[in-house]
Amino acid sequence: MRELSAYFCPKCGHYAYFQLPKNAVCCGCHISMRRINMPFQRFMDMDCEERDRYISCRIIETTPSLAHRICAPDKLYDQRRLIGRLTEEYSKLENENQSLNQTVDWMHKTIWEQLRRMKELELKVEELEKRRER
Numbered sequence: 431m432r433e434l435s436a437y438f439c440p441k442c443g444h445y446a447y448f449q450l451p452k453n454a455v456c457c458g459c460h461i462s463m464r465r466i467n468m469p470f471q472r473f474m475d476m477d478c479e480e481r482d483r484y485i486s487c488r489i490i491e492t493t494p495s496l497a498h499r500i501c502a503p504d505k506l507y508d509q510r511r512l513i514g515r516l517t518e519e520y521s522k523l524e525n526e527n528q529s530l531n532q533t534v535d536w537m538h539k540t541i542w543e544q545l546r547r548m549k550e551l552e553l554k555v556e557e558l559e560k561r562r563e564r
């Protein structure tokens with residue numbers, strides 16, 4: 431019998447145990463999970479907090495752009511600074527998201543305005559055609 435290995439989802443951090451890599455698919459995100467590179471028993475021996483921390487680090491590692499954005503300026507081994515950086519990154523993304531939403535709102539308004547004008551023009555054209563027919 432094949433040994434179990436621990437796998438984690440790089441998107442949501444969910445972890446589970448599988449014998450075969452092909453079965454390692456996240457039940458929530460439906461993407462392939464990554465094998466945790468340590469003996470199964472050692473992973474089992476970690477407590478919840480250690481597992482959380484370990485998987486968090488792997489997720490950051492497997493997201494090159496994120497890791498680069500967060501860790502490039504200087505190697506951040508200090509967790510407080512890392513969290514500070516993550517919080518900063520998060521609020522930046524939140525702001526970006528907000529301005530995108532505003533753009534979408536604006537586009538909605540513009541589109542409705544355009545549709546209303548087109549309707550008006552259509553009515554005018556109809557009216558003109560009717561007049562011509564008379």
Ligand SMILES: [Zn+2]
Nearest residue numbers: 439442456459
């Ligand atoms: Zn997942």
